[in-house]
Amino acid sequence: MSTPLITEQGLAKLQAELDFLWRTERxxxxxxVTWAASLGDRSENADYQYNKKRLREIDRRVRYLRKRMDALKVVPYSKEQEGTVYFGCWVTIENEDGEQKKLRIVGYDEIFGEKQYISVDSPMARALLRKHVGDEVVVRTEAGEFYWEILAIEYEQ
Structure with a gap:
């Protein structure tokens, strides 16, 4: 199971999704579904079947979001974090070949659809945590060891 941490922005995004699903889409x-059911034979009614399926998907996601949001712990920004890689920061790194990446360390629930976000549980994030600008980091994965240097650390406030 993933670490139940989330940024304030991530929680707001999940809350917005829940509100949209519950108040608008559902x-x-x-x-x-009601309209399609009123037409009669439901066994051959594509509108009824599709929308009934969509309703189940919405209900499943709403249940998941409510349960998950209760379990999540928001990690607020603190000035003491400045200069060190902690949860919620943007970190710019560079490898030996000169390839640069800018990544944000966030909770598992925030990484979907965000290419620059990495989970705090990932090998990269674990290697970067508590490091400073100029530190060299070794990231150990099943594919081998990779070396990166930290170029910058930024926090959204």
């Missing part, structure tokens, strides 16, 4: 789909 009522619309419910109306469509």
């Amino acid at each position: 009522p619309e789909v419910t109306k469509k």
